[in-house]
Amino acid sequence: MLELIQQIVFNVTGKTGVTPETDFIQDLELNSFDIMNIVSAFEDHFNYTIPNRDIWKMKVVQDVIDYIRDKGIADS
């Protein structure tokens, strides 16, 4: 899962060095469009729609990993 997140972040923003503790806004300096583009890439990969209010609760990469696990979202 971490590798997938790293790949998507790189594809969308060109940024590398993502770890589970990486904060999307503080460390990667992403703006709202960058975040939405990353979310879109995730949604396309998993064929799953993530509500906006859930998106803003995910601050660091680990939050995304936990969310996907907790929601039982599987690769499509």
Added chain:
Amino acid sequence: MKNYPYYDVPRYETFLQMMNVAKKYGDKPAFVWYDRQQEQHTLTYTQLCKQVDGLKEQLLAMGLGGCHLAIVSENSLEWIVAFLGTVMAGGIAVCVDIEQSDDTIRQLICQADSDIVVASPTFHAICAPLLADGKIKKLISTATGPRAEGYESLDDLVAQGCALPPTPPVPKTKDDVAAIVFTSGTTSKAKPVMLSQLNIQHSATSTITMTDHGYKYFSALPFYHSYGLSCTIVNTIVKGGTLTLNSDLRTMMRDIKLAQPDSAVAVPLMCEALYNMLWMVLEKQGKADEMRAVLKRYRTFSRFGLHIGQKKLIAAKNAILGPIHVLISGGAHLDLELWQNLNAFGIGVYQGYGITECSPMIATNRNKACRLGSVGLLVPLCELKTVDGEIWIKGPNIMKGYYKDPESTAEVMDGDWFKTGDLGYVDKDGFIFITGRIKNLIVLKNGKKISPEKIEELIGHIPMVKDVMVYGAASGTSTDDVKPAASIYPDPQQTQGMSSYEILEHLQTEINKINATLPVYQQVQMINIREKEFNKTASKKIKRYDL
């Protein structure tokens, strides 16, 4: 560069006048949106008027004419119908900021004495406690079928109302309050701004009488802000145009391509996103280097009034972004470089200036009267003066006051004059320039504004914090790009024996807890520790600009 006559557009004082004329636009599309599957949904003027009338009749039949109806929803066709139906039933639409926390959303609903809430499914659970506690009379869903989760749907109300015999229009004057919109003040509570029928109509007309931006518009601006309300929904109806609305940044670029609008009403972040999109596609096409050279040549020669290479730039823009040729930009300062580059690609960018308390339009640049770096010319029927450098405004755009808060209203008014809190001047041709703020608001590139005092109050409760100042720290390469940061002077007694690293680590943990209670854009992203106390005024306030 001089001003020139206003474009001839209808001018209304009340929503009834506007909707009576709207009926004549018939089957012309009024509002369009695309769902996640790219399916187009359209509301024609005939359908819009019928649904608005239906909701009006049903609200009156339920004894809810004149009610306060809170709308808690993403941008949608239902949002528009709920707003207009409420106003036509003689009520007041309460436009709730949905990016706030759950508790704040409930607090805003109650602060405006809302009788009913119309909510999208995302917000059912957040609003339901108010129904359970008897603080609101009804919770209506914008959804239908199973997605309405058992709540009455707006569609049902509209259908019931359409089956009723029509009643005479509810008489309202131009000075009657039509909407309550929330703004961030310099204290901890959001202020409920009362906007009259004329306030909103005046702002809507101002945008289209001062700038010609065609008939096909696009906007992703939230409707619950006065900018989105007046300058996208209402001005579309006034002009008889077509607005493609977007409620999800994920599909914004896709929707622009589908809608092929003439213009977009935006904030600087959206202007930048469009520009970046252009270059991303050019890179993929292998044309980026060539276009960079063309752009550089154009920028060099345009200083001498020569437009060498612009045809090529415009052709590239048309192929990627479609016919869009006007961007109305507001909410925050627009980067000059971006402004000039978009112009080079044939997209006229017209920076404007507004404040919620002014409905919001105060000034805007115009198609043939545009001055880089300025926020444009004053809107019609208004007056401007500066008092000790601060811009004061008078005119039909000034709010009716803050709801149930005459003290706060008195602080910002001097007779009919509204004190903007912004510093600025007017040049010899009438162009307005903003030079600073008396208010300490941090303005983000996406138009969002942060009251530092509110966050400072939260951080100040941390025992080891003696003093704190929240400010906008530079982020990225542009000076317009800022992020919320906290400068903290730790309490010497509380931190005795602790290393700087330990202090920082502890503060980060505490601030993370505070951030969890705030909307994302307000969250502190950087902390720095001061070794000496802040410079303060005689009344012990931190001198923000004297660090």
